[in-house]
Amino acid sequence: xxxxxxxxxxxxxxxxxxxxxxxxxxxxxxxxxxxxxxxxxxxxxxxxxxxxxxxxxxxxxxxxxxxxxxxxxxxxxxxxxxxxxxxxxxxxxxxxxxxxxxxxxxxxxxxxxxxxxxxxxxxxxxxxxxxxxxxxxxxxxxxxxxxxxxxxxxxxxxxxxxxxxxxxxxxxxxxxxxxxxxxxxxxxxxxxxxxxxxxxxxxxxxxxxxxxxxxxxxxxxxxxxxxxxxxxxxxxxxxxxxxxxxxxxxxxxxxxxxxxxxxxxxxxxxxxxxxxxxx
Numbered sequence: 001x002x003x004x005x006x007x008x009x010x011x012x013x014x015x016x017x018x019x020x021x022x023x024x025x026x027x028x029x030x031x032x033x034x035x036x037x038x039x040x041x042x043x044x045x046x047x048x049x050x051x052x053x054x055x056x057x058x059x060x061x062x063x064x065x066x067x068x069x070x071x072x073x074x075x076x077x078x079x080x081x082x083x084x085x086x087x088x089x090x091x092x093x094x095x096x097x098x099x100x101x102x103x104x105x106x107x108x109x110x111x112x113x114x115x116x117x118x119x120x121x122x123x124x125x126x127x128x129x130x131x132x133x134x135x136x137x138x139x140x141x142x143x144x145x146x147x148x149x150x151x152x153x154x155x156x157x158x159x160x161x162x163x164x165x166x167x168x169x170x171x172x173x174x175x176x177x178x179x180x181x182x183x184x185x186x187x188x189x190x191x192x193x194x195x196x197x198x199x200x201x202x203x204x205x206x207x208x209x210x211x212x213x214x215x216x217x218x219x220x221x222x223x224x225x226x227x228x229x230x231x232x233x234x235x236x237x238x239x240x241x242x243x244x245x246x247x248x249x250x251x252x253x254x255x256x257x258x259x260x261x262x263x264x265x266x267x268x269x270x271x272x273x274x275x276x277x278x279x
Contacts, residue, residue, distance in 0.1 A: 082109045083227050085252040086148060086166055093150035093164040097204050100125040102138045102147055137191045143172035144184045146191055146230065151199050154234070158200035158242065163192055163232040167248060171224050179221040186216050188230055189246050189268035196232035197242040197272030201279075208278035209242070213271040220265045222248070228265065240279040242272045 087109050090096075126134070137146045145168045154160030167188050175181035194211045198204060222228065229251035236243040250263035 080108065080145070080168055081112075082166075083252060084110055085254075086227065089229075089251060090148060090150065093148075094152035094162070096148070096150045098147075098149060099138070099206070101135060101140075102149075137187055142170070144169050144180070144188055146188060149195060151204065153199065153202055155202070158202065158234050158237050161196065161199050161202075161234045163196045163199065165192065165230050167228050167230045169222050169224060169226045169228070174224050176221070178224055180224060180226075182218050185218060185222065185248060185266045186214065186268075188248060189214055189216050189266065189270065192230050192232040192246050193244045193268065193270035194272055196234060196244045196246070197274065200234060200237060200242045200274065205278055209240070209272050209274035211270060212273050214268055215270070216266065216268045218266055220263070222265050227252075240274040240276070242274060244270045244272060246270060 134141060136142060137144060139145070147166050147168070149163060149165040152162045152164075154162075169180045169184060173180040173184035190211050193214060194209070197209050197211075198206055201208075228248050230246065230248050232244050232246040234242055235245050246268045247264055248266040250265070
């Protein structure tokens with residue numbers, strides 16, 4: 001009789017054990033609650049924006065209204081202080097062009113007095129035209145911020161047309177201690193090559209093409225915080241194809257060493273392709 005009862009008892013015990021394991025997985029323990037709590041702290045459900053200038057981990061440039069919609073503000077204390085060489089050289093670079101977000105904070109040069117505490121960021125242009133976020137190279141929060149683009153046109157089918165601008169390499173572009181990442185320099189080259197090609201027809205047509213190829217030479221490291229001049233010149237054009245030579249260079253002659261005529265940190269040769277309806 002015991003021979004027949006033993007298998008039944010084992011099956012019954014195994015079934016009870018399975019049920020107990022299932023129940024244990026459904027009932028949260030204090031340890032699992034703590035793990036969930038720690039996970040929520042490490043991976044918040046709503047995105048947070050951390051600012052290096054804020055000791056408590058909040059971003060002074062962002063606030064939330066009662067409806068949960070973000071409001072962006074440009075804090076005057078964190079605004080860039082543009083070196084005076086930009087103010088001196090800018091008139092000779094040609095005709096200025098920009099989009100609303102590029103210069104959403106007023107030009108503040110060294111020695112200028114800050115008159116206001118804050119001003120609202122201009123995001124209306126991008127929101128109305130289908131963008132999802134901020135420009136990688138032109139927004140006021142960009143790791144490398146490009147601004148003050150100006151163009152000098154050439155009538156030879158675009159060849160010779162030159163774009164000049166300013167690149168501010170912020171601490172967010174750092175790689176080696178005190179120096180900027182080579183990728184930040186390459187991003188600058190990509191941007192100015194594209195915008196130079198947008199002027200190939202003799203007028204500025206934003207996003208009338210796209211960069212197809214870049215060959216970048218990193219010549220000298222760039223220190224964090226540097227303000228450098230960038231240039232792009234159309235060297236050749238064949239139909240929709242536009243070749244551009246671009247550079248990142250020192251424009252402040254006070255930084256030149258004896259005998260130096262020009263200090264180039266980065267150079268690039270790029271190819272951009274215009275859209276069919278823009279060529």
